[in-house]
Amino acid sequence: MSKREFQTEVSQLLHLIVHSLYSHPEIFLRELVSNASDALDKLKYLTLTDEAFKPLAFDPKIELVLDEEKKTLTVSDNGIGMNEEDLVSHLGTIARSGTKNFLANLTGDAKCDSNLIGQFGVGFYSAFIVSDRVEVISRKAGEDQAYLWTSDGKSGFDIGPAARESQGTSVTVHFNEAGAEYSNGWKLREIVRRYSNHIAFPIHLTSTESEWNEEEKKSVPTRKTEQVNSASALWKRSKSELTDEDYRGLYKTISGDYEDPLFWFHTQAEGTNEYTTLFYVPSQAPFDLYRADYRPGVKLYVKRVFITDDAKDLLPTYLRFLRGIIDSEDLPLNVSREIPQQNRTLAAIRSASVKKVLNGLKGIAADNPEQYAKFIEQFNRPLKEGLYSDFANKELLLDLLRVKTTKSDGWTSFADVKGRMQEGQKAIYFISGGPGAQLRTSPLLEIYRKKEIEVLILDDEIDEFVFAGLDKYGDIDLKAVNKTSAGEDLKTGEDKGKSEDLKPLLARLTAALGARVKAVRASMRLADSPSCIVSDEDEPSLKMRQMMRAMGEAGTGLPDAKPILEVNPDHEIVRKLQASPDETFVTDAAFLLLDQAILLEGVALEDPAAFVQRLNRVLAKAV
Numbered sequence: 001m002s003k004r005e006f007q008t009e010v011s012q013l014l015h016l017i018v019h020s021l022y023s024h025p026e027i028f029l030r031e032l033v034s035n036a037s038d039a040l041d042k043l044k045y046l047t048l049t050d051e052a053f054k055p056l057a058f059d060p061k062i063e064l065v066l067d068e069e070k071k072t073l074t075v076s077d078n079g080i081g082m083n084e085e086d087l088v089s090h091l092g093t094i095a096r097s098g099t100k101n102f103l104a105n106l107t108g109d110a111k112c113d114s115n116l117i118g119q120f121g122v123g124f125y126s127a128f129i130v131s132d133r134v135e136v137i138s139r140k141a142g143e144d145q146a147y148l149w150t151s152d153g154k155s156g157f158d159i160g161p162a163a164r165e166s167q168g169t170s171v172t173v174h175f176n177e178a179g180a181e182y183s184n185g186w187k188l189r190e191i192v193r194r195y196s197n198h199i200a201f202p203i204h205l206t207s208t209e210s211e212w213n214e215e216e217k218k219s220v221p222t223r224k225t226e227q228v229n230s231a232s233a234l235w236k237r238s239k240s241e242l243t244d245e246d247y248r249g250l251y252k253t254i255s256g257d258y259e260d261p262l263f264w265f266h267t268q269a270e271g272t273n274e275y276t277t278l279f280y281v282p283s284q285a286p287f288d289l290y291r292a293d294y295r296p297g298v299k300l301y302v303k304r305v306f307i308t309d310d311a312k313d314l315l316p317t318y319l320r321f322l323r324g325i326i327d328s329e330d331l332p333l334n335v336s337r338e339i340p341q342q343n344r345t346l347a348a349i350r351s352a353s354v355k356k357v358l359n360g361l362k363g364i365a366a367d368n369p370e371q372y373a374k375f376i377e378q379f380n381r382p383l384k385e386g387l388y389s390d391f392a393n394k395e396l397l398l399d400l401l402r403v404k405t406t407k408s409d410g411w412t413s414f415a416d417v418k419g420r421m422q423e424g425q426k427a428i429y430f431i432s433g434g435p436g437a438q439l440r441t442s443p444l445l446e447i448y449r450k451k452e453i454e455v456l457i458l459d460d461e462i463d464e465f466v467f468a469g470l471d472k473y474g475d476i477d478l479k480a481v482n483k484t485s486a487g488e489d490l491k492t493g494e495d496k497g498k499s500e501d502l503k504p505l506l507a508r509l510t511a512a513l514g515a516r517v518k519a520v521r522a523s524m525r526l527a528d529s530p531s532c533i534v535s536d537e538d539e540p541s542l543k544m545r546q547m548m549r550a551m552g553e554a555g556t557g558l559p560d561a562k563p564i565l566e567v568n569p570d571h572e573i574v575r576k577l578q579a580s581p582d583e584t585f586v587t588d589a590a591f592l593l594l595d596q597a598i599l600l601e602g603v604a605l606e607d608p609a610a611f612v613q614r615l616n617r618v619l620a621k622a623v
C-alpha cells in the first residue's frame, strides 16, 4: 500500500461537504448508487459498440449489502471499474473546471448546498458525511489486477493491489455516529425508493430482517435479498399509466435536484422518426446557467441505452435549463461520436422538441398563470437569448416573454401590451439600455406619458442587443423611443409649423456643435425637458456603443455613434435662445443641451471638464 495526499481542492471540498451537508446525510446513498449506475452505463455501451467487449457476458446490477453488526454498507456494481491510475485521479483530484467557483458558491445553508452539490456532482465524497472510513475495491473491465483505495476523508488515501473476482467496483462505508441510522435495511430501502427508484438497473439490497419462525414461535433475524427499485425506463411507459409522483421521482433521479420540477413535457413520437422525450423545467435556475462551462441537463438514450449526458447541442443553448431525456429508436449506438446537428434524426428530434417545449410553455402561460410566473422569474432571460438566436421560433418566443412597462411594474406580455394600444398608435415602443429607474425618468418618455401610450421598460442587460434586432411583434412595428422613426410617428400638423419657426436656431446650434452631432432637430417627443438625443434607425445608440466598449468590442467595426440632438420648441430655454444675439452664449448652451441629454441616457461624457467649464460660464452670467 502507498500513501497519497488529496489535491488541495479535494480537501477543501471534503471539509465543506461534511460541514454543510450534515443535515442531509442520506444523499450519500443516492450519489454512490448514481456512480454505480454510470459505471454500468459505460460498460453496457462498450459491450454494444466495442468488439473487444462484445463477448462479455454482462448482467448489469447494483448490490447493496448491509452488515448491521459491523455497521458497514457495501455498494457494488459490475460496471466499467477503475484501475490504479483511475482511482488516484477520480477519487483524489477534481478534474472539473469551475471547482473553485463552485466552492465559493456554497452558502452554508444545508438545503441550498446539498442541491448545489447534487447538481455539481461531487457525489463520491458525500460518503464521508456518514462514514469515518471508506474502502473502494475496483477492477477495470478488460484488466486483471484489482486495487484497494481507502481513506478517512481527512489527510489523504492509501492505495494498493487487491483481489476482486470480476470487473466492477465495491464501495464500503463504515458508518460513524452521523451514519448510524443508516445501518438499517428498512431505512435504506426507503432512501433508494425516494431518490434512485428510476435508476435503469436493478438494485438489490441484502440486509437482516426479523422474521416470524413458526417452529421456534418467535421472530428471528434472517438474511434477505430483494430488489428495491423499479428499474424501468419510466419514460417509455404510456403516459396514462404515469402519475405526477412517478414523474417527480424520475426528475429527482436524473437531475440531482431535491425540489420538485415546475412542470414537464412528455412526448412519445411515432411514425418515420420514433422517439420519446421527457423535458422538465426545474423550479430554480441551475447554478451554472450563466457559466460558459455549464453542464447540459438532457441525457441521450438510444433504445433505452444511455449514450451521453454531455452533448450540448441536443437542444439549442437557450434551453440549457431543461432537464430530461431524449430516447431514440432509430439512432445508431455510436451516435455520440457524431456532432448531433449533423445527424438528421437528431436534428429532427431537436427542432420538434423545441416546438414542443415552447408550445407547452404557451399552454401553461394560458392555463396556469401562477406557475408561469414562477417560470418567468427564473427563465425569462434564456427566452430572450432565444430571440437572439432562434429566428424560426421568434413569434412563439415573443409570446412567451414577459416585460415591464410604464403602465405595469410586474411582468406583462406583448399580447397584453398590444391589447392596450391607443387609438391611432402606430407601433409598440420601448426604451432600453439601463437600470429600470433610470429608464423610467428619461425625457424620451415624456410625450408617451402625456399621450398615455404604454412603453416597454427593457432594463435587462441583454435587452439592448436582443431588441435592437427585432422590428415586429406580429404585424405591429416595434420601435425604440430613441429612434428617428419613433419621433416621426408622433408628428402632427401643428408640430410642422413649430419646426419651421425653429429653423434659424437649429442652424446656429448645428454650427456650434459641428462634428459632435449628426443633426439638430426640433423635437415632438419632449414635454418638460429642453433636449434629448436620438439616433437613426440603423445606427447604434450612444448607449449601445458604450456597452460594446465595456465588453471590449471597441474595434468590431461598429460605426462611430453620433447622436442627433433634438430640442423642445416649447421649452423656455429654447425659446429664449431663439431671441439671444450672444453667439458665445448660444454655443455654450448648445453643448450643455447636448451633454445633459447624454448624461440622462446614462452615458458618460467624453470631456467632463469642458462640460463643467461651460456650465460655470453660464452660471456666472446668471448670477
Ligand code: ADP
Binding pocket: 031, 035, 036, 039, 077, 079, 080, 081, 082, 090, 091, 120, 121, 122, 123, 124, 125, 168, 169
Ligand atoms: P461524478 O460522479 O460527478 O463524476 P464523483 O466524485 O461521484 O463525481 O466520482 C468521481 C469519478 O470517479 C467518476 O466520474 C467516475 O469516473 C469515478 N467513479 C466513481 N464511482 C465509480 C464506480 N462505482 N465505478 C467506476 N467509476 C467510478
